[in-house]
Amino acid sequence: METPRSVGEASTTNFVVxxxxxxxxxxxxxxxxxxxxxxxxxxxxxxxxxxxxxxxxYLRLVMxxxxxxxxxxxxxxxxxxxxAEELAPHAPVVVFINPKSGGRHGPVLKERLQxxxxxxxxxxxxxxxxxxxxxxxxxxxxxxxxxxxxxxxECRERMRIMVAGGDGTVGWVLGCLGELHKEGKSHIPPxxxxxxxxxxxxxxxxxxxxxxxxxxxxxxxxxxxxRATLGPVAKLDSWSIVVxxxxxxxxxxxxxxxxSEETALDQALDADKDVPPKAKSYEGVFYNYFSIxxxxxxxxxxxxxxxxxxxxxxxxxxxxxxxxxxxxxxxxFCTPCVSNPGLRGLRNIMKIHIKKTNSSEWEEILIxxxxxxxxxxxxxxxxxxxxxxxxxxxxxxxxxxxxxxxCDDGLIEIFGLKQGWHASFVMAQIITAKHIAQxxxxxxxxxxxxxxxxxxxxxxxxxxxxMKTDYSTFVEIKKVPFQSLMINxx
Numbered sequence: 001m002e003t004p005r006s007v008g009e010a011s012t013t014n015f016v017v018x019x020x021x022x023x024x025x026x027x028x029x030x031x032x033x034x035x036x037x038x039x040x041x042x043x044x045x046x047x048x049x050x051x052x053x054x055x056x057x058y059l060r061l062v063m064x065x066x067x068x069x070x071x072x073x074x075x076x077x078x079x080x081x082x083x084a085e086e087l088a089p090h091a092p093v094v095v096f097i098n099p100k101s102g103g104r105h106g107p108v109l110k111e112r113l114q115x116x117x118x119x120x121x122x123x124x125x126x127x128x129x130x131x132x133x134x135x136x137x138x139x140x141x142x143x144x145x146x147x148x149x150x151x152x153x154e155c156r157e158r159m160r161i162m163v164a165g166g167d168g169t170v171g172w173v174l175g176c177l178g179e180l181h182k183e184g185k186s187h188i189p190p191x192x193x194x195x196x197x198x199x200x201x202x203x204x205x206x207x208x209x210x211x212x213x214x215x216x217x218x219x220x221x222x223x224x225x226x227r228a229t230l231g232p233v234a235k236l237d238s239w240s241i242v243v244x245x246x247x248x249x250x251x252x253x254x255x256x257x258x259x260s261e262e263t264a265l266d267q268a269l270d271a272d273k274d275v276p277p278k279a280k281s282y283e284g285v286f287y288n289y290f291s292i293x294x295x296x297x298x299x300x301x302x303x304x305x306x307x308x309x310x311x312x313x314x315x316x317x318x319x320x321x322x323x324x325x326x327x328x329x330x331x332x333f334c335t336p337c338v339s340n341p342g343l344r345g346l347r348n349i350m351k352i353h354i355k356k357t358n359s360s361e362w363e364e365i366l367i368x369x370x371x372x373x374x375x376x377x378x379x380x381x382x383x384x385x386x387x388x389x390x391x392x393x394x395x396x397x398x399x400x401x402x403x404x405x406x407c408d409d410g411l412i413e414i415f416g417l418k419q420g421w422h423a424s425f426v427m428a429q430i431i432t433a434k435h436i437a438q439x440x441x442x443x444x445x446x447x448x449x450x451x452x453x454x455x456x457x458x459x460x461x462x463x464x465x466x467m468k469t470d471y472s473t474f475v476e477i478k479k480v481p482f483q484s485l486m487i488n489x490x
Contacts, residue, residue, distance in 0.1 A: 166197020
């Protein structure tokens with residue numbers, strides 16, 4: 001397995017280690033987010049920026065037409081021009097905007113970006129889905145390039161993508177770009193982030209700290225787009241998830257969790273299991289974290305509250321206040337006295353098996369008795385820039401059999417949170433979370449008993465998972481064979 005350092009040295013692409021220091025000063029981070037952290041970005045000329053990122057008009061119209069027709073080969077002849085007469089921009093940029101993120105500031109941001117760039121290179125995710133852009137937009141550039149258009153070829157090869165939204169939105173786009181890997185395509189567009197979510201942990205990990213919507217955000221957009229053209233490319237592990245349940249359906253699953261025809265579970269653990277006659281499966285990919293338990297239950301309630309009363313979602317600060325208040329009502333800080341004490345810990349309904357690096361054998365690990373939430377973390381950042389895994393000392397790493405965590409090392413960290421007070425101290429970085437394991441693959445086995453439902457979430461998108469008493473529900477996590485490409489904002 002390549003280490004982050006060896007990857008960077010061996011590749012001709014400028015790859016970087018993505019993780020910022022946990023000791024970054026908050027004030028400096030805030031100033032950077034507002035666009036004042038690096039004077040090198042001050043004074044970006046609008047016309048110069050357009051020259052760097054805007055594709056020639058005929059290619060923009062061709063791409064728009066193919067997406068509208070949902071046919072990458074339906075290129076109208078009247079839109080084609082000799083490629084020799086046009087020069088490709090340094091780094092053509094396409095932006096996806098989630099209008100539901102960022103306190104519903106999406107429409108205003110969309111208008112500003114269209115002024116800076118062009119209408120055809122700014123996509124509202126309620127109108128054009130990422131898979132449509134990949135399947136018809138990028139593919140149409142390949143079609144035009146195959147006709148001998150050098151400008152179209154260079155635009156396709158130099159393409160970069162910015163995503164204006166939360167972690168879930170970024171994961172949605174990365175998942176669609178992952179289809180290019182499966183097809184064996186080269187020149188996968190790297191992705192940068194305009195952070196509009198509540199936590200924005202994925203953007204923090206790649207130094208896209210939050211810019212200020214209410215103060216100087218218009219000029220900050222120019223600097224953000226300029227950084228998108230120059231930022232080095234970093235690698236990010238992707239993790240596939242398979243949910244196999246005895247029967248029924250997941251109600252309102254996340255974008256990235258789709259029904260699957262076949263159950264792709266590792267059969268090595270199933271020889272002695274009471275296998276149900278028929279199973280329902282879902283598959284997806286996550287990039288930041290996956291969790292089971294009380295934190296997912298709180299996120300599920302908050303998610304539905306925000307959808308039912310969108311006027312409450314006015315921005316990340318408001319969201320965090322509502323989120324914290326809601327967690328107090330869900331037994332996160334104090335389990336109601338009427339609850340059975342035996343149901344307070346996840347070990348009552350769950351077993352965990354893992355595979356370690358370079359091992360084909362599954363190994364069961366014990367869940368601490370008091371843990372009420374299990375988090376599987378790919379990044380260093382969690383819960384709005386917190387570091388629950390901590391900066392572990394070498395002697396502790398050696399004692400536990402751990403290695404230093406990185407987002408491109410092929411390993412994923414598993415930790416537990418107890419009651420809300422423990423989680424609060426972890427989030428305040430007074431203590432670290434309950435370290436459970438590092439793994440190259442994980443399998444969770446859930447069986448209901450007195451619990452009818454479990455709450456799960458991945459990359460900030462929660463759902464309610466029905467459980468049965470007769471048969472187990474399995475959640476299996478494995479590394480995707482390829483890595484995603486991210487633009488580092490530094």
